[in-house]
Amino acid sequence: MLDDFSPTTWTSLPPLDAGVRILISDGETDYVAAAHLRIDRSADAGSTAEAARIYETAYPHADFTWPHLRAITEVEEKVFGTDSPVTVTLSDPLPGAPVGDEPIADVARASSLAQTLATIHSAAPEPISDAGFPVEEPSRFQFQILERLDQAAATGRVPATLLQHWEEEFEKVALWHFLATPIHGALDEANVYTDEERVLALADIGRMRVADPAIDLAAASALIDPAAVPTFFTEYRSSRPRADDHIVTRAELLAEFAVLDWLLEAVESGDDEAIADAADLLTSFDQVLLRPDGSHVPTAPVSFDDVAQGSNVTSATEESADDHGTSDGGVRRSSPSGADRGSAGADRGSAGARVSEHASPGGSGHASPGGGTSGRTSAGDGASGSRSAGAAENGPESSGSPER
Structure with a gap:
């Protein structure tokens, strides 16, 4: 999917609610490979890529980051045993770790x-x-x-x-x-x-x-x-x-x-x-x-x-x-x-x-507040699954775009 990138290690990550995720590395560069087995039209790989573009423009000085897609391709259905081709994406690992089971108390x-x-x-x-x-x-x-x-x-x-x-x-x-x-x-x-x-x-x-x-x-x-x-x-x-x-x-x-x-x-x-x-x-x-x-x-x-x-x-x-x-x-x-x-x-x-694991996903047509859930997890995109991480990727801290 990327020229000059040949992964030598693979580490399983907590799965998405609609697929599987693997941390791959060639010893120098890490990416998260995600296979989207059940595409939600409101949140498919194309939507994520477009959303990332909007985030880059709307929040240039935000002190948090988001998925940055590096490649998107389709894999034949026989690879995953599905009825249709599967979308596979490569993105940069996210810093930190998901909140998981433990509520934010601090x-x-x-x-x-x-x-x-x-x-x-x-x-x-x-x-x-x-x-x-x-x-x-x-x-x-x-x-x-x-x-x-x-x-x-x-x-x-x-x-x-x-x-x-x-x-x-x-x-x-x-x-x-x-x-x-x-x-x-x-x-x-x-x-x-x-x-x-x-x-x-x-x-x-x-x-x-x-x-x-x-x-x-x-x-x-x-x-x-x-x-x-x-x-x-x-x-x-x-x-x-x-x-x-x-x-x-x-x-x-x-x-x-x-x-x-x-x-x-x-x-x-x-x-x-x-x-x-x-x-x-x-x-x-x-x-x-x-x-x-x-x-x-x-x-x-x-x-x-x-x-x-x-x-x-x-x-x-x-x-x-x-x-x-x-x-x-x-x-x-x-x-x-x-x-x-x-x-x-x-x-x-x-x-x-x-x-939240039972309620509707809160998209258009539903009144539930949150998004779809993908199961509770505590491991991050890093191979160690540590909660600690370096600074976010998008530059200095800022309150973001001015209020409109």
Whole structure:
């Protein structure tokens, strides 16, 4: 695939959700070879290459890096025993290691992840839309969520108070007063690479699109220890002061919604055991999230372990910052903004963490906050699998492109 490169060593890496990955080396240069066995049209090798080009232009001074493709080819189906040719890519190894099973508990990495997302969300959306990546307007995203809510209600497995809570929250007009921005769109424990101190790289960038930045925040909160989530949100607001007033509320609601999306995926697949598990979890979630009178409980960070045990939660986090977004309209019904409502649990994203392996991938047409998962892992692209790594590849530290 590359002239003058003849690998002499091969080291298996944690697989993608749609293929296999191998670190190859000729003793001087390392590359990651990936065979994409099941191509998702929204995140194929071509999309990744185009996304990398956009990242280079939009984030020239970012202090994190992303996959840089060096070669793309197709291999005959007989090599992998598939029904069609398989796309194989060569890319530079990413520094650091994926977050993996261990949630981000330290302030440094939680803050770094917030800064990374603030950088991504601050770029101009036009290059992404002009390149043919999806554009998801606020009204369309709200419609998709409400549609999923209607589907969930039809199952008869969601507590009525929980359905009412989500319907009331997602139909609030003020919630949708924001501008769609570039987002990563597929954050999970396999796609965020860190060392001991900061985020070094993001993988699976081919799912980028212009959409609600709260989608990324919800997915990111699922990777963070509950105690560090307030730090994450505070740092994000500090790094992106023009974020709309309700972005944290939307992120928390989307993290909650991952539980419901797990149920819908189970129903769609006909998995009775998963349906029962999801329904039980929703019942427990309802008991933790809502007061006996049906009003919302302002909560501290809460995890699925808390939900499963029916733990009581107290305290609240607050939102701040001015709203510089604009409304796209298109909501079904007007209701009060609820701006004085205590923020929901800062890690109901942790709820999303436990169901992210079951919930829908959060692409166009789904309301789940995160991207597709590829299984939990802790080994990086380096042969040693060490969490430590050198500096990112893209130059000096910077807050990234100016806010648009």
